Amino acid sequence: MSTNPYIKQTFNIQKQSQLIRKDFPLLNLYSGDNQLHYLDNAATSQKPQQVIDAISDCYQRVNAPVHRGLYALADESTTTYEKSRKKVAQFIGAPQSEQLIFTLSATESINMVAQGWLKHHLNAGDKVWVTGMEHHANLVPWQRVCKETGAELCFIELTEDGSLDLDNATELYSEKTRFIAMSHVSNVLGVINPVKEVTQRAAQAGIPVLIDATQSVGHIPVDVVELDCDFLAFSAHKMYGPTGIGALYGKADKLATMEPMLLGGGMVDEVGDYESSWASLPSKLEAGSPNLAGAIGFASAVDYIESIGLQTIESIVSELTEKALFALSNINGIKIYGPLDSERREGIISFNLDGIHPHDIAQIAGESNVAIRSGHHCCQPLMRRLGEVATVRASFAPYNIEEEINALLEVIETAQSIFMPR
Amino acid sequence: MSTNPYIKQTFNIQKQSQLIRKDFPLLNLYSGDNQLHYLDNAATSQKPQQVIDAISDCYQRVNAPVHRGLYALADESTTTYEKSRKKVAQFIGAPQSEQLIFTLSATESINMVAQGWLKHHLNAGDKVWVTGMEHHANLVPWQRVCKETGAELCFIELTEDGSLDLDNATELYSEKTRFIAMSHVSNVLGVINPVKEVTQRAAQAGIPVLIDATQSVGHIPVDVVELDCDFLAFSAHKMYGPTGIGALYGKADKLATMEPMLLGGGMVDEVGDYESSWASLPSKLEAGSPNLAGAIGFASAVDYIESIGLQTIESIVSELTEKALFALSNINGIKIYGPLDSERREGIISFNLDGIHPHDIAQIAGESNVAIRSGHHCCQPLMRRLGEVATVRASFAPYNIEEEINALLEVIETAQSIFMPR
Amino acid sequence: MTTNTVYKEVLMDHYRNPRNFSDVSQSEAVHRGSNPRCGDDIKIGVDFDGDNIGKIVFQGRGCSVCMASASMMTESVTGASKNEVLELTEQLREWFDEKQGDTPAPLETLFALDALRQYPARRRCVLLAWDALESIIQVE
């Protein structure tokens, strides 16, 4: 990609981030002493002007009902919507566009699988496996479906360093197991889980696997064929796209046997007074007027990522992460969660400081325009396993620059000087 | 409202529409011979620059995770999100902001009530009533919940002129009835249903009523206290707002007893390994990262409507409708559906022409840049009752101007000259 | 109205005077094609002559495009072998999906469908009869 403005061999990574940062208007609103150090990227990413423009352009040029009109504008909206689907589908390596369903969010995607697929394939005594590090979105829906069917929810526990303890999950591939749901990357630990290892053995045992890829798509390479997962869920807003749209990928046979969670217009074929039949995929799983601007924004986020290059994104974030990990691990009284090996983690770092409540650190950070997160990060079960009620979390994006690590370090120093004066 | 630029006594309605039309960039893209006559407003409305700008502004200035951060930007995003909720809630007269739940769409809102409330309140033999004119979104979810519980789905049929035949729905308020779901305004007939009459008698009988207000909110006054409905569903994109966001209003006791359809982050209180408890309203019913830009766009659509004035919108649309109805009813071989009395209808006109398939009319219209709709309009049960497989539908918005009615009439003339040469 | 109108004479002629439009109940093999979205609903009936289409008729109702396309189809495939029909169907799909390319229609008899390629929404109207015939052949 020699035409890629973001990649020049002579540029060092710092300069690349600075170039990328220019695309993000919100970050450029603040300067000098007010500079915003946005390190809450695992919660939601900022949006480049390119994505914002694509959304405006949709409303200014393309907006019309999708799939239903016989005039030129409606053709354009339909074509653009389906092109967006294709773009997102290709980005994760889906063999067919129809395997990519636009949803409200990763949360909705997962609920659709729980209610529309797994519920109809579970019996009392069956087992559903999750891990001890799941986001509530990839846990609570399975709790409910297990309760409704009498199935048992089982946990892959964690090792000391926050990796999945697969060796001790002895029953994982047993005859009783009907489903495995796991995250690709933990939104707290940053650890990249060995998904492939699980899907391979699960496939031998005929067990479907859902991957919560909310923290991986757009950050590290994700290819559903390579991962060989049955379902994959993610959200646009964590990968520079708009709020309010997510996606569900599924293998063709799985989607075909899925009952739609939402019923209504667009997803039906024939509607009798008392009974109806469903349309073919992907329509069957997209009830209601499609989210045209959301889909266009989603696709333009993919375009944006591809224009920078996923590799560039990865190397910027991994350099930042390595530097931050190194600096943080030298702080007195700090505890960093998850493996320290930067090969096995993304740009998410959770930690705690002795004697200081995470809330107080985040507050002090906020007062210095350092946007970090404290809390359970929608991972209460993980917090229990870590023996904490909350952690502080800093997470990086390719628009972050090295001085923002320093800002974070200063915040920690301030917090320690307030709470742990010598 | 003397400062309202859209209202000047000296302006006639034509001039007002022309002024409003200036706010809609998509319509202004086309001019002269290419002018776009967008008469598919019942499918989705166009968006004013004000709404487009509000969405861009969100991403350029406000974007941050909602409800979860301790830094200034996260406070801003939270406050703005909740302000948007308040704005939309007030617009429909909801007593409390918490009674307004942001959803994916009207479709999702209705499904949430079917799966989360009605399903838990129905037994075999109970009756659920709908009408013969419902959109699939307000029918298919009830079909499923009836099938799941063994309840019976009953239909309020239509009179000759397309009004609800309430007199002959003798069992409507019977002891067996557990729920009534009906549209405020039909998206095919344009008829405004006597919702108040139904809710009053239903209240006496203790029967909850859901109103599908997708075609009424933003078009005619809707006040949930005045209507005294238990649930009300609508979508932003039909009222000049963004795609991909809708709303559900509910009475406090109803929402309190509703099981969430979607489970995940944000809607929980405590999450155990095997069981979880829910947060309070409105969070309980909004799983996942909130759709910040959608909510802001939704609220700005309300702002826009209020800046023009609902009354102005109503009078423009009703004048256009009256004129169109008059002109259309003089055409040979036309059949217009729904009551002709313009007091009882909104700006939606469905019709058929002898010997010409609706598809052919819409196609010919499309070739002349007249955007109208042909098909069943997601109302197959209504089509059966009308004895048609499809109709042509033209629907007006306040940015439509009188000459667009003429364009429609010309299209009809062309179609007749092609298909019914003398 | 643009000159690109789909309502060319040939198409209108097929619509007004559909070829091979008659009762399918006497046919060897029958398949129904319907599109609830617009109410198109037709039946195709075929009598085979060995591996070839001996006689083909259709019946039903739909928009002009659907009816004309079915009529044109019956003219195009009479006498053709099953494989030829399957191939032609595939070619027609590809040609239609090309939207505005210069490729001529796979058969001269189908040329009147050209203007429709701009309208992806009409795909199903054009292909309904063809899909139904394909189903008949695939089942055989």
Next chain:
Amino acid sequence: MTTNTVYKEVLMDHYRNPRNFSDVSQSEAVHRGSNPRCGDDIKIGVDFDGDNIGKIVFQGRGCSVCMASASMMTESVTGASKNEVLELTEQLREWFDEKQGDTPAPLETLFALDALRQYPARRRCVLLAWDALESIIQVE
């Protein structure tokens, strides 16, 4: 760091040396307040003296704001009547929700909470102890 920091001396003093911080198991009435979102988890214990708060203690863990607010509360309400406490709680809520108004805190002892009003996200930290006490009084 801005001068607007919430970590003023008074607050930090209450955090480091919480007043009336002791075992609640001996109290007449006890209520737990918890905020799973940040892990704050405290218990308030009250002994009434007729209609008044005779003795009030608290126990648990939380962020500095939560702990300091609980400590300040115990100082503010000791000796007050139930009604006075309910009123004060309401005033405190209103004052907090005003964000940046000039209104002083309803009690001087609470003035150290002023800077927190800019941070609606801290509302629950500030009010957790007060909500728990309100529940005790309302149940009584």
